[in-house]
Amino acid sequence: MQKPNPPQMHNAITIAVSSRVLFNMEKEQQIYKQRGVEEYIKYQEEHEQQPFSPGPAFSFVKVRHDQEEDAEKELSTPHCRALEAVNARLRELYPDSEELFDVVLMTNNKAYVGLRLINTINHHQLAIERICMTGGNSPIGYLKAYHANLYLSADPVKVREALEEGIAAATMFTQEKMAEVSEIQLRVAFDGDAVLFSDESERIFKAHGLQKFFEHEKTHENKPLDHGPLKGFLEALGKLQKKFYEKGHRMDCPIRTFLVTARSAASSGIRALKTLRSWGLEIDEALFLAGAPKGPVLEKIRPHIFFDDQMFHVEGAAELGTVACHVPYGISQRVTKKGVMDKDTSPAHE
Structure with a gap:
C-alpha cells in the first residue's frame, strides 16, 4: 500500500x-x-x-x-x-x-x-x-x-x-494504567478555566471565595471570558469538525470534544457556554461537576487525551487510566504532595 x-x-x-x-x-x-x-x-x-x-x-x-x-x-x-x-x-x-x-x-x-x-x-x-x-x-x-x-x-x-x-x-507523564480508547473516533477533553478560558474567574475564587465567584460569574455572564492557552487547539479541532458537518456527518464525526469542568452548571456554567458561543466554537459534550472529582467521568468518556491546569485532577484522572496532561498556566499552579511537577526539571534528553 x-x-x-x-x-x-x-x-x-x-x-x-x-x-x-x-x-x-x-x-x-x-x-x-x-x-x-x-x-x-x-x-x-x-x-x-x-x-x-x-x-x-x-x-x-x-x-x-x-x-x-x-x-x-x-x-x-x-x-x-x-x-x-x-x-x-x-x-x-x-x-x-x-x-x-x-x-x-x-x-x-x-x-x-x-x-x-x-x-x-x-x-x-x-x-x-x-x-x-x-x-x-x-x-x-x-x-x-x-x-x-x-x-x-x-x-x-x-x-x-x-x-x-x-x-x-x-x-505528559508516564503512567502505570492506560485505558483502551476508541479506534474510530478521536476524543479530546478540556478543562475550562486556565485551559480553554483565562484564569480570570479562578483569581476571583482564590482571592474572595466561592460565593464571590458565583456573584462575579452571574453579573458577568454576558461578558465572554478571555481566551486560555488551549483555545487555539480547540479552534483547530472545530475547523476539521465543520468539514465533516458540511458533508452531513455531524452525528458520526470522527472527532468529539468535551468540556469537563469543576464549575456548577446553574451558578457559573452559563458564562462558560456563552463564551464558547461568542467565539463561534462548539463543544460536543459539556460536563459540569460542581467540584466533584473528574476521574470517574473521564473513565466513562475514555478520551485519547485530557488537559487540566490542576495536578489534583491530572493525577486523579491518570489513576483511572486517562492520559491526562498538565497545563502549567494561571494562578492555580501548585506543587502537589507527590512533587510531580518538579520531579524532573533537570536538563533532559527528549
Whole structure:
C-alpha cells in the first residue's frame, strides 16, 4: 500500500510531540542522569535496532491493538490510528484537502540517537515524516517554524517556554494504567478555566471565595471570558469538525470534544457556554461537576487525551487510566504532595 503524502505544514493541524512522551524512554533517561551524556549516547547506539515501547502520547497518535499483528494486516486495518482515522475520513470526503493532522517528533537528542527513534517509528508504523533533532539545544524555537498547534512534552520547563511563546502546550507523564480508547473516533477533553478560558474567574475564587465567584460569574455572564492557552487547539479541532458537518456527518464525526469542568452548571456554567458561543466554537459534550472529582467521568468518556491546569485532577484522572496532561498556566499552579511537577526539571534528553 502506497503511503499518502504528508500534509502541508501551513495547512495541517500539527501536533509536536517529544520523544519521551511518544515512547517510553525512562530507562535511557536514568542512564543520562546517573552516568552522563556520553554513556547515554553509547547506550542508544548499542541498542539502535531495539525499538522503544509506547509512551503516554502513543494512543493519541496510534491506537494500539489488543493482539500482535503482522505488518501487512496492520497496514490494511481501517481506523487503526487515532489521528490517521480522521485523516482517512477527510481524504474520502475531500480528496484534495490539505487540512489534515500531522505529527512532528521534537527531540533535543543528537542525530546519532535519532537513528533509534526513526527505527522505532518504522517498527510501530507511525505516520511521522517530520523530525526535529536539535543536538542538545531546546526545540522550542522550532515550534513556530513547524506551525505547531499543540506541543506535548515530559519536560515542564519546555512546556512553560512554549506557552510563553503563545503555543498550546501541556506536560505528559508516564503512567502505570492506560485505558483502551476508541479506534474510530478521536476524543479530546478540556478543562475550562486556565485551559480553554483565562484564569480570570479562578483569581476571583482564590482571592474572595466561592460565593464571590458565583456573584462575579452571574453579573458577568454576558461578558465572554478571555481566551486560555488551549483555545487555539480547540479552534483547530472545530475547523476539521465543520468539514465533516458540511458533508452531513455531524452525528458520526470522527472527532468529539468535551468540556469537563469543576464549575456548577446553574451558578457559573452559563458564562462558560456563552463564551464558547461568542467565539463561534462548539463543544460536543459539556460536563459540569460542581467540584466533584473528574476521574470517574473521564473513565466513562475514555478520551485519547485530557488537559487540566490542576495536578489534583491530572493525577486523579491518570489513576483511572486517562492520559491526562498538565497545563502549567494561571494562578492555580501548585506543587502537589507527590512533587510531580518538579520531579524532573533537570536538563533532559527528549
